[in-house]
Amino acid sequence: MAAEWTKRLAVLAALFLLSSCYIPDKFRAELRLSRYGDFALSYKGDLMWAPILDDYRKGKVDPKDEAERIENIRKDLVRDIAFRKIESRGRGRFSVEYERAGRLGNVQLTALIRRDARMLALRSLENGAIIVAANGLKPSDAQILAELGLTMEGEFRVTTDANVVENNATEVRQFGTNRVYIWKIDNPLSPMPHLVMLRDPDPRRPLPPRASEMKN
Structure with a gap:
């Protein structure tokens, strides 16, 4: 009994951490980052809203309120004008396309x-x-998420000509004067992307090329 209660507390703690969390899935994301701080970020794939997924698991989603709850999630996403596409796939999962660019x-x-x-x-x-x-x-x-059936499959790339001093990429490829850092995400237990670069003060150099322009 005590073990079961401990497990329930652990699940509740994880869901508390995820109470405002979107889970990426079936995605390809890319960050093009120049040595001067210019960036272009894109994401194409699915987003899942963690709290409603757990409610589905527990049978706590009332059919009468389901459409309204999903619409509220869509309204939350649309607050960010960088989304180019937001389509509900049902049960708290959305197919999205996101593009954002700027200079840090x-x-x-x-x-x-x-x-x-x-x-x-x-x-x-x-x-x-x-x-x-x-x-x-x-x-x-992460193990609790896996037990709840929340996957996080996808690929993330950073293309940059900067001086990268730290990274945990799955793979690194050279492309001309740029390096491409690639992370393969298989599940919630996969190492999450982390990269540190040192900025060059000259702001006039263009962004690295898009991943679509490179040979895989």
């Missing part, structure tokens, strides 16, 4: 999707470093 200031935080619901963050620091980091989970929380 000396000290700035920008995120996919938003700061209060971010899956990926780009942070620039006064010392010239730029940190790219996906939100990660503790192994125990």
Whole structure:
């Protein structure tokens, strides 16, 4: 009995952490990042809203309220004008396309999707470093997600000509003067992308090429 209660508390703790969390799935995402801080970020794939997925699992989604709840999730996503497409696939899953570009200031935080619901963050620091980091989970929380049937399959790439001083990419490829850092995400237990680069102060160099222009 005590073991069952402990397990329930662990699930509730994980869901508390995920109470404002979108889960990526079946996705391809790319960040083109110049050594000067210019960036272009794209995401194409699915997003799932974690709390409603758990409610489906528990049979707590009332058919009378289901359409309204899904519409509220869509309204939350549409708040970000970088979404080019948002289509419900039912049961809290949305097929989306997202594109955002800009230039990081000396000290700035920008995120996919938003700061209060971010899956990926780009942070620039006064010392010239730029940190790219996906939100990660503790192994125990990731295991609970896996037990709940929440997958996170996809691929994330960073293409840059910058001086990268730290990364945990699955694979690194050379493409001309650029390097392509590739992360293969298989499940919630996969290492989440992390990369640190040092910015060059000259702001006039163009972005690296798109992944579609490269040979896989």
